[in-house]
Amino acid sequence: MRVSLAAMRAAVLLLLLAPAARADRVRHEYVPPEVLRLPIGAPGAAGVEGGDPLPAAMRRDGERLPPPGAADPDAPTFDPPPGAGSAGDIPRPREARPDRQTTQDNALTYHAIFNPTVAPLRRNVVFDQVETDYRLTTRPGPLRDAPRGPRAAQPGREMFWGDIRVTTGRGPAPIPSVAPDMRILAVQTEPPIEVRFSKDAADNYYVEAAHAGDVRVVFLVDADAAYFSAPLPGNVPLGAQAGQPGTALPPAIAEEGRAVLAEIGVRPDQPFDQGLDRLVAWFRAFEAGDPPPQVGSIYRDLALGQRGVCRHRTFAFLISARAAGVPARAVQNEAHAFAEVLAPDGHWRRVDLGGQAPSLDFKNAEDHRLHRPPPDPFSKPGPWKEQYSAALTGRRGAAPRCAARRRPWARACGRRARRGQGGEPRPASGVDGVGPRAEVPLPGLEGGEISLGPDDGSQGGEGTDGGLPSAPDGPARAPAVLRLDRGDGVVEGWRGEALPSPVTGALQAAEGGALAGVKVQIYLVPEGAGSPRPVGQAVVTGGDGRFSAPVVLPPTLGLGRYRLVAASADGATHAAARSDAER
Numbered sequence: 001m002r003v004s005l006a007a008m009r010a011a012v013l014l015l016l017l018a019p020a021a022r023a024d025r026v027r028h029e030y031v032p033p034e035v036l037r038l039p040i041g042a043p044g045a046a047g048v049e050g051g052d053p054l055p056a057a058m059r060r061d062g063e064r065l066p067p068p069g070a071a072d073p074d075a076p077t078f079d080p081p082p083g084a085g086s087a088g089d090i091p092r093p094r095e096a097r098p099d100r101q102t103t104q105d106n107a108l109t110y111h112a113i114f115n116p117t118v119a120p121l122r123r124n125v126v127f128d129q130v131e132t133d134y135r136l137t138t139r140p141g142p143l144r145d146a147p148r149g150p151r152a153a154q155p156g157r158e159m160f161w162g163d164i165r166v167t168t169g170r171g172p173a174p175i176p177s178v179a180p181d182m183r184i185l186a187v188q189t190e191p192p193i194e195v196r197f198s199k200d201a202a203d204n205y206y207v208e209a210a211h212a213g214d215v216r217v218v219f220l221v222d223a224d225a226a227y228f229s230a231p232l233p234g235n236v237p238l239g240a241q242a243g244q245p246g247t248a249l250p251p252a253i254a255e256e257g258r259a260v261l262a263e264i265g266v267r268p269d270q271p272f273d274q275g276l277d278r279l280v281a282w283f284r285a286f287e288a289g290d291p292p293p294q295v296g297s298i299y300r301d302l303a304l305g306q307r308g309v310c311r312h313r314t315f316a317f318l319i320s321a322r323a324a325g326v327p328a329r330a331v332q333n334e335a336h337a338f339a340e341v342l343a344p345d346g347h348w349r350r351v352d353l354g355g356q357a358p359s360l361d362f363k364n365a366e367d368h369r370l371h372r373p374p375p376d377p378f379s380k381p382g383p384w385k386e387q388y389s390a391a392l393t394g395r396r397g398a399a400p401r402c403a404a405r406r407r408p409w410a411r412a413c414g415r416r417a418r419r420g421q422g423g424e425p426r427p428a429s430g431v432d433g434v435g436p437r438a439e440v441p442l443p444g445l446e447g448g449e450i451s452l453g454p455d456d457g458s459q460g461g462e463g464t465d466g467g468l469p470s471a472p473d474g475p476a477r478a479p480a481v482l483r484l485d486r487g488d489g490v491v492e493g494w495r496g497e498a499l500p501s502p503v504t505g506a507l508q509a510a511e512g513g514a515l516a517g518v519k520v521q522i523y524l525v526p527e528g529a530g531s532p533r534p535v536g537q538a539v540v541t542g543g544d545g546r547f548s549a550p551v552v553l554p555p556t557l558g559l560g561r562y563r564l565v566a567a568s569a570d571g572a573t574h575a576a577a578r579s580d581a582e583r
Contacts, residue, residue, distance in 0.1 A: 047059045047152075047153055048151050048152055048185075048220075049064075053188045054067045054187075054188050054218065054220060055067070055151055055186060055220060058153075058159050058161070058220065060158075060159065063369070065115060065116075065161065065369065067218060068161055068218050071190060071216050074088070074364075075163070075164075075165050075216075075364065076090050076165065077089045077090070077165045077166065077167060077214065078092070078124075078164050078165065078173075078174065078176060079091060079092040079166070079173060079174045080167055081167055090124065090176075090333075090334050092124055092125050092174045093125060093332065094137070094138075095127070095135050095136060095137045096135065096311065096330065097134075097135050097136075098134050098135075098136075098299070098302070098311075098312070098315045099298075099311075099312075100291040100294075100298065100301075100302075102288060102289060102290070102291045102302070102307045102308040102309065103288055103289060103309075104288040104309065104357060104358065105309050105310075105355065105356060106357065106358070107357060107358055107359045107360075107361060108120075108335040108336075108357045108359070108360050108361065109334060109335060109360075109361040109363060110122075110333070110334060110335035110336070110361070110363065111334065111363045111364055112363065112365045112368045113162060113163060113164055113176055113364075114160045114161065114163075114176075114178055114221075114371075115160065115161040115163075115368045115369060116368065116370060116371035117368045117369070117370060117371060118178050118228075118371045119365075119370065119371075119392055120333065120335045120360065120388065120389050120392055121333075121336065121338055121350060121352060121389065121393065122176050122177075122178065123176060123177045123179070123180075123203075123331050123333070124174075124176050124331075124332055124333035124334065125138070125174070125204060125332050126138065126180075126202040126203060126329050126330070126331050127202070127329060127330045127332070128246065128329045128330075129248070130249055130250065130253060130318070130319060130322070131250070132252070134253070134297070134298060134299060134315075136315065138200065138202050139200075139201055141200060141201050143198040143199065143200055144198060144199065144200075145196070145198055146182070146183075146184055146197035146198055146199050146205060146206075147181065147183045148183060148184050148185070149183035149184070150185070151185050151186050156226070157183075157222040157223060157224060157225060158222060158223055158225050158228070158371075159185070159220065159221070159222045160178050160222070160223070160371075161218070161219075161220055162176075162217070162218065162219045162221055163216070163217075164176065164216070164217050165215070165216050165217075166207060166214070167213065167214055167215070168193075168195070168207065168208060168209040168211050168213065168215050169209065169210065169211055169212025169213060170212070172198060172206035172207070172208045173206060173207055173208060174204060174205070175197075175206060175207050175217070176205070176333070177199075177203070177204075177205045177221075178221065178223050179223035179228070179348070179350075180203035180227065180348045181203070181223060181224050182205065182221045182222070182223050183221060183222050183223070184197050184219060184221055185220040185221060185222060186219060186220040187217065187218070187220075188217075188218045188219070189215050189216065189217050189218070190215065190216040190218075191211070191215070193209050193210075193215065194209060194210070195207050195209045195215075195217065224347060225373070226345075226347040226348075226349070227340075227347065227348050227349060227350055228350055228371070228373035229373040229374045229375065229376045229377070230349065230377070231273075232272060232273035232276060232277075232343055232349070232377050233272055233273065233345050234271040234272060234273040234274065235271070235272075236271070236272050236344045237269050237270065237271065238266070238267070238268050238269070238271070238272050238274075238275030238324050238325060238326060239268025239269065239325025239326070240272065240325065240344050241325055241326065241344060242268065242325030243325075244327050244342075246322070246328065246329065247325055247326065247327050249319065249322050249323060253297075253299065253319060254322075254323055256296075256297060256299060256300055256323075257299075257319050257320055257322065257323025257324075258323050260299075260300060260303045260304060260319075260323070261320060261324055263304055264278075264282050264303075264304075264320075265278065266278050266279050266282075266320070268324050273377070276326065276341065277377070277378050279320060279321060279326075280351060280353070280378040280379060281379035281381065282306070283303075283306075283313045283316060283317040283320075283353045284353050284354055284379065284380070284381055284384040285306055285381050285383070285384070286306045286307060286309075286312065286313045286354070287306065287307060287356075287383065288307075288308065288309050288356040289307055290307075291305075292305025292307045299315070299316055302315070302316045303316040303319075309355045309356050310336050310337040310338065310353065310354065310355030310356075311332070311337040311355075313337075313353035313354065313355075314330045314331075314332075314353060315330065315337075317339050317351070317353055318330045318339055321339070326341050327341060327342035328340070328341045328342075329341075335360060336355055338350065338353060338389070339351040339352075339353065349376075350376070351376075351378070352376070352389050352390065352393065353384075354384045354389055355387055355388060356387055357388055360388050360392075370392070372393060373393075375531075382444065438521055438523075439519060439521055439537065439538035440520065440521035440567050440568065440576075441567065441576065442523050442525075442532050442534075442565065442567045442578060443479075443567060443577065443578045443581075444578070477570075477572075477573065477574050477575040478509075478510035478511070478574060479510060479574065479575040479576065479581070480507055480508065480510065480568055480571075480575065480576070480577040481507070481508045481509070481510060482505065482506075482507050482520070482566055482567075482568050482577040482579045482581070483505050483506055483507075483508075483579060484503065484504070484505040484566060484579050485505050485506075494553070495553050495554065495556075495557055496552075496553065497552065497553060498552045499550075499552075499553070502548045502549055502550045502551065503522055503548070503549045503550075503564060503566065504546065504547065505520075505547060505566055505579065506541075506544070506545045506546045506547070507520065507545045507546075507577070508545055509573065509574055510574070513545075514541075514543070514545030515545050515568075515571070515573075516542060516544070516545060517540060517541060518540065518541045518568050518569055518571055519538040519539070519540055519568070520538060520539055520540070520541060520547045520549065520566050520568050520569075521566070521567050521569075522534070522535050522536055522549050522564065522565070522567075523535065523564075523566070523567060524553075524557065524562045524563075524564060524565075525562060525564075525565050526562055526563075527561040527562065527563060532565070533554070533557070535551050535552065535554065536549060536550060536551055536552060541568075547566075549566070563580060565578055565579050566578065566579040567579075
């Protein structure tokens with residue numbers, strides 16, 4: 001393992017595994033594909049139980065998930081016929097027109113259709129064509145049979161139950177999906193009828209039957225785990241797929257797109273992972289507010305003004321990505337819009353750019369699990385993590401709480417939340433608390449903003465939702481200035497062993513002067529996906545404000561690149577600080 005310590009952004013690069021005993025070091029070891037930046041699929045369900053026509057249950061994350069129960073009389077109909085729907089039904093638009101209403105959305109409503117629920121990132125409709133007037137549409141073309149799969153857990157694929165109401169007998173009826181390559185594993189209908197599943201070139205899904213009327217369709221599906229989260233290849237340029245149908249743009253809009261890319265510093269010759277990350281970071285930095293000045297086209301104004309909610313971000317990202325040579329599509333549902341891109345490894349990736357709304361009314365969420373894949377590989381600016389879509393996908397366990405503290409997006413989550421002992425939502429997989437707990441919170445993670453769990457090798461803290469403990473309330477105080485001593489450099493270390501030398505630094509008040517007697521905690525912060533992990537016990541600054549913290553690398557720490565970050569505690573005269581804060 002190599003350790004690179006910088007005064008502002010100390011990083012740890014883990015290359016090798018070693019047990020605690022130095023004499024037993026392993027010089028050669030299997031390196032997981034994610035470390036090599038190769039495609040990898042998260043493990044799918046653990047198994048499927050027998051049954052006919054539906055399996056009796058599927059098992060995932062150590063939990064048994066039976067098929068949906070009795071029909072809900074209040075369940076919405078998906079894309080009802082004109083004039084036949086009710087206010088609670090889910091419409092499916094045929095096009096998306098960009099607009100300049102860039103202020104925050106009103107309260108949103110989202111229906112749980114799949115279990116685990118992919119809220120709020122269900123695919124209701126996918127647009128894969130940009131018209132000359134900037135409308136997003138779906139290319140016309142023949143439908144093909146939707147893929148079928150075995151009723152068994154498959155490596156690299158994740159399983160979901162679906163439960164929808166549709167009206168058949170009028171041709172192919174649109175249905176929602178969880179991913180572009182969703183496979184049908186088992187199906188049951190009420191009333192019992194023969195149905196055919198199909199999809200179009202944009203991977204919109206449909207069901208059709210000779211029966212005319214309302215039909216409940218319960219089905220088991222699986223999908224490529226890489227769609228939800230997987231490393232991106234970096235050994236090909238961003239524009240390697242230029243010329244494919246998924247990159248098509250009207251000539252004038254393509255020229256605008258290239259001009260926008262030049263403005264934001266994205267080039268088609270950049271490595272795919274770096275270029276796409278730069279593009280995602282730009283559009284995740286959008287903010288809701290007054291429309292940008294009208295100095296050009298609606299695309300150029302939105303893209304360079306970085307203004308708008310989910311639909312504006314998705315629209316502008318789609319054009320920019322295609323202009324860079326990345327096949328991209330826009331996805332919408334009743335509460336959210338997001339994008340998906342085709343990576344050179346042949347796997348589609350979901351790209352959630354965020355959105356802003358005062359609340360999210362989560363319907364039909366009882367007894368649903370919340371699908372929470374590993375964090376995606378893209379940059380996550382602070383404001384993006386506070387938005388409703390990032391907050392939902394960043395939580396582990398059951399469907400969202402109905403009254404989460406400090407979470408304006410969680411207003412009403414359905415008729416009841418799945419609860420365990422004491423009325424708290426039951427986690428998807430237990431956090432056993434192994435390892436030291438953080439004595440000092442890392443600023444920016446208070447209130448459960450990032451949930452620590454066993455997936456990334458981290459341990460839960462004592463704060464809300466498995467986050468770190470929050471700093472005390474009180475009058476505003478200037479943050480302290482926390483610095484690490486080491487400059488850029490690389491040293492070698494081994495998991496289960498101490499770093500060659502302690503981590504040292506100093507803590508000062510904002511106006512100068514040493515801060516003595518303050519606790520300082522060291523964290524390992526992954527570069528890219530993953531949650532920060534406290535290491536070792538907190539140390540206390542001396543009379544000169546200096547500290548020295550020995551660091552033993554946890555034996556279970558995942559391979560990869562980390563930043564070594566120090567965090568100081570809140571005090572009566574100063575606010576908490578972190579060593580990688582911009583100054």
